[in-house]
Amino acid sequence: MLRLRDYQRASLDALDAAWGRGGESGLLVVLPTGAGKALVIAALARETLERSPLARVAIVTHSRELVAQNHAELLRHWPEAPAGIFSAGLGRREAGAPVLVCSIQSVADRLDAIGPRDLVIVDEAHLIPRAAETRYGRFLAGLAALAPAMRVAGFTATPYRLDSGRLDEGPGRLFSRIAYEAGTGDLIRRGYLSPLVSKATLTQLDVTGVGRRGGDYIPSELEAAVNREWITKAAVAEMAEYGADRRSWLAFCAGLAHAGAVRDAVRAEGFSCETVDGGMGKRDRDRIVAAFRAGRIRCLTSVGVLGTGFNAPGTDLVALLRPTRSTGLYVQQVGRALRRAPDKADALILDYAGLVRMHGPVDAVTVRTAVAVRAGAGGPRAKPCPGCGALIALNASTCETCWTEPETEREPGHDSSAEDELAILSEAARGPAPPPEGPAPDGAWHPLTGWHLEAAPDGLDVVLAWGDDTWRVRLRPEGRGYEREKAVLWWRGLGGGREAPMDAAGFLAGAEDLSGPTAIRVTGKALSVELACRTADGRLLGDVHRLAERAA
Numbered sequence: 001m002l003r004l005r006d007y008q009r010a011s012l013d014a015l016d017a018a019w020g021r022g023g024e025s026g027l028l029v030v031l032p033t034g035a036g037k038a039l040v041i042a043a044l045a046r047e048t049l050e051r052s053p054l055a056r057v058a059i060v061t062h063s064r065e066l067v068a069q070n071h072a073e074l075l076r077h078w079p080e081a082p083a084g085i086f087s088a089g090l091g092r093r094e095a096g097a098p099v100l101v102c103s104i105q106s107v108a109d110r111l112d113a114i115g116p117r118d119l120v121i122v123d124e125a126h127l128i129p130r131a132a133e134t135r136y137g138r139f140l141a142g143l144a145a146l147a148p149a150m151r152v153a154g155f156t157a158t159p160y161r162l163d164s165g166r167l168d169e170g171p172g173r174l175f176s177r178i179a180y181e182a183g184t185g186d187l188i189r190r191g192y193l194s195p196l197v198s199k200a201t202l203t204q205l206d207v208t209g210v211g212r213r214g215g216d217y218i219p220s221e222l223e224a225a226v227n228r229e230w231i232t233k234a235a236v237a238e239m240a241e242y243g244a245d246r247r248s249w250l251a252f253c254a255g256l257a258h259a260g261a262v263r264d265a266v267r268a269e270g271f272s273c274e275t276v277d278g279g280m281g282k283r284d285r286d287r288i289v290a291a292f293r294a295g296r297i298r299c300l301t302s303v304g305v306l307g308t309g310f311n312a313p314g315t316d317l318v319a320l321l322r323p324t325r326s327t328g329l330y331v332q333q334v335g336r337a338l339r340r341a342p343d344k345a346d347a348l349i350l351d352y353a354g355l356v357r358m359h360g361p362v363d364a365v366t367v368r369t370a371v372a373v374r375a376g377a378g379g380p381r382a383k384p385c386p387g388c389g390a391l392i393a394l395n396a397s398t399c400e401t402c403w404t405e406p407e408t409e410r411e412p413g414h415d416s417s418a419e420d421e422l423a424i425l426s427e428a429a430r431g432p433a434p435p436p437e438g439p440a441p442d443g444a445w446h447p448l449t450g451w452h453l454e455a456a457p458d459g460l461d462v463v464l465a466w467g468d469d470t471w472r473v474r475l476r477p478e479g480r481g482y483e484r485e486k487a488v489l490w491w492r493g494l495g496g497g498r499e500a501p502m503d504a505a506g507f508l509a510g511a512e513d514l515s516g517p518t519a520i521r522v523t524g525k526a527l528s529v530e531l532a533c534r535t536a537d538g539r540l541l542g543d544v545h546r547l548a549e550r551a552a
Contacts, residue, residue, distance in 0.1 A: 014180035026152040030181035033335030038073035061123040064089030108135035116146035125154030158328035185363030198424035223255030236265035249299040251319040273299040313339035323353040
């Protein structure tokens with residue numbers, strides 16, 4: 001049996017619940033890079049066949065490399081899977097396989113070969129263009145005609161596109177809504193993803209005067225603006241200083257010439273470096289990437305590749321050298337550093353392109369903030385600490401890295417809210433949080449004798465009772481930054497769904513619909529609370545929800 005983490009199980013339960021209600025076929029699951037998407041896809045395919053042994057499943061993606069990777073991951077998690085590959089690039093057309101891993105280029109016009117499918121799983125769903133007359137549009141419409149009850153599940157870390165906005169809105173959409181979304185900050189706090197740190201670099205790329213096409217910068221003009229020798233040398237000198245004690249660097253560049261210039265500058269600093277791009281041969285690219293993963297190459301410079309589907313857990317430095325208005329591209333690039341690896345304490349993000357300031361903390365990026373950036377809204381969301389250079393909130397009173405107290409006045413001309421202002425990770429992901437009220441932790445599970453929400457002068461309290469003990473946790477849904485994030489996490493942890501009310505009154509009004517917790521465990525030095533929440537029919541809701549109440 002596949003062993004799923006609680007959020008992975010919750011994502012599959014959310015799909016089942018939505019499909020069980022009927023009326024929805026195309027649904028999205030949003031999981032950050034490194035959250036185990038391949039395992040969830042394997043479990044979804046397996047459970048579909050366990051319920052209906054004659055069911056037929058298609059797992060579709062956009063490149064032969066990802067087809068091979070997805071097929072290998074499927075067999076790793078489910079060795080006996082009745083799986084095959086349909087990809088011209090890989091020379092395999094195993095159309096009769098019950099679980100078919102395929103490239104959209106090979107199957108879009110071959111519906112007669114692969115036949116009807118009961119479930120289609122789209123990997124990297126953010127790569128689907130909106131227009132219905134694309135390969136994906138024709139493929140899904142054709143399969144739906146063959147099997148009207150067909151279900152579609154899209155998996156992505158970024159449920160939006162620069163050219164058309166949300167994947168679940170607007171004409172021509174292929175998905176009706178997001179069924180489940182796991183938060184990057186939450187998974188970092190729980191130890192599933194690597195912590196990220198960032199520094200404000202002295203070198204900043206200037207895109208003044210660069211034109212836009214389709215919402216993003218025109219590639220030729222962008223490369224001409226940033227590919228300048230003195231800028232590249234200055235940026236790489238900083239990269240070499242910050243990265244001297246780090247093992248694996250990725251540098252995302254603005255074009256082929258720019259990637260080559262960065263590569264040469266890294267070599268001049270005494271570090272091994274190679275360039276990979278979408279136009280090079282597969283064998284050469286695989287050889288270079290394998291050497292990078294093995295630690296024989298310190299740095300890779302990239303243009304047009306490595307932003308999606310690239311798996312190198314040891315990556316502990318990412319240099320953002322390509323300015324972009326695309327929030328999705330920003331999140332995908334930073335996401336290359338989120339995977340955990342042995343002896344990897346964290347990953348450093350060097351933001352030469354001003355992406356953190358433009359798009360916000362990577363764990364706080366939402367569909368709403370992505371659409372705002374696409375529309376040209378927003379402004380700088382972070383400032384460098386004068387003591388150590390770490391990016392911190394515009395209105396932060398103290399830098400948590402070096403404890404320097406920055407100047408209190410805000411940068412002129414900006415009125416961003418605190419929840420949008422933090423750097424590569426928001427305060428909620430970086431902690432610590434205020435200590436809880438209640439008895440000392442003992443690590444044991446205690447059956448709850450009662451619980452309720454109670455109004456408080458500046459918010460509301462979650463009151464949890466067991467035996468003669470009571471635990472109160474103060475929530476401030478109308479707060480900013482960590483306070484808001486904490487309230488949202490508790491709302492979701494109690495089964496309230498993805499969209500948390502904006503104020504205490506909304507929490508209190510929705511209390512009757514929450515899934516009552518049945519037991520509590522207060523653990524160790526972190527002073528965290530773990531609530532076992534069950535639905536009305538007794539099912540465990542996402543196994544155990546860890547709701548952090550960390551003390552300094």
